[in-house]
Amino acid sequence: MSGVLNAQERDASKKSLAKKLRKNGKIPAVFYGKNVGNHPIAVDRSELYRVFQESGRNAIIDLRLNGQSHPVIAHEIQEDSFKGNIIHVDFLEVDMSSEIDAEVPILIVGESVGQKQGGVVQQTLDELEVRALPADIPNVIKVDITPLDIGDALKVSDIQPDGNYKIMNDGEEVIVTITPPVLGGEQDEGSGEASSAESGGANEAAE
Secondary structure (H helix, E strand, O other): OOEEEEEEEOOOOOHHHHHHHHHOOEEEEEEEEOOOEEEEEEEEHHHHHHHHHHHOOOOOEEEEEOOEEEEEEEEEEEEOOOOOOEEEEEEEEOOOOOOEEEEEEEEEEOOOHHHHOOOEEEEOOOEEEEEEOHHHOOOOEEEEOOOOOOOOEEEHHHOOOOOOOEEOOOOOOEEEEEEOOOOHHHHHHHHHHHHHHHHHHHHHHHO
């Protein structure tokens, strides 16, 4: 287990109660699984953030509820669209001997050949879906873009897993491309010349 998280049962009948929990430093959540049913719970916000910071959002958490310990994963995390704060979490009880699917963030590393020539990195895929035993799910998947030149693209099929997991995405999905630099200077120069010409014509007409 990566970290311990204490939870309490909560009343999910009224939305106002969830708002009250958040004001008191708690996060409404749900704990569910094949063998445990569905339980509305609440967890301490600072405790949850500490576990995520120390172990990552895909870590196996030791959830303590009603005196019992449950291995869980944060299967779905809802965040406030304005501030980015976590407002709700779905905790799924996992069987450590059975594979599960999870979304893993992509981390772009390195400076590409194209970047050094003025190219722009465009990341079109932020997460990869992986299948693995709970203990083998990575916190992030690093993607090295160092060899990419301007016009190059890196696809899912180009990624070689560095652990015991399988990437479930379509191999043709594009993760990142290096696009040509925007030649804004030439446009600005042209606009400047046009403005000068217009200004000159206006002056001649005034004379």
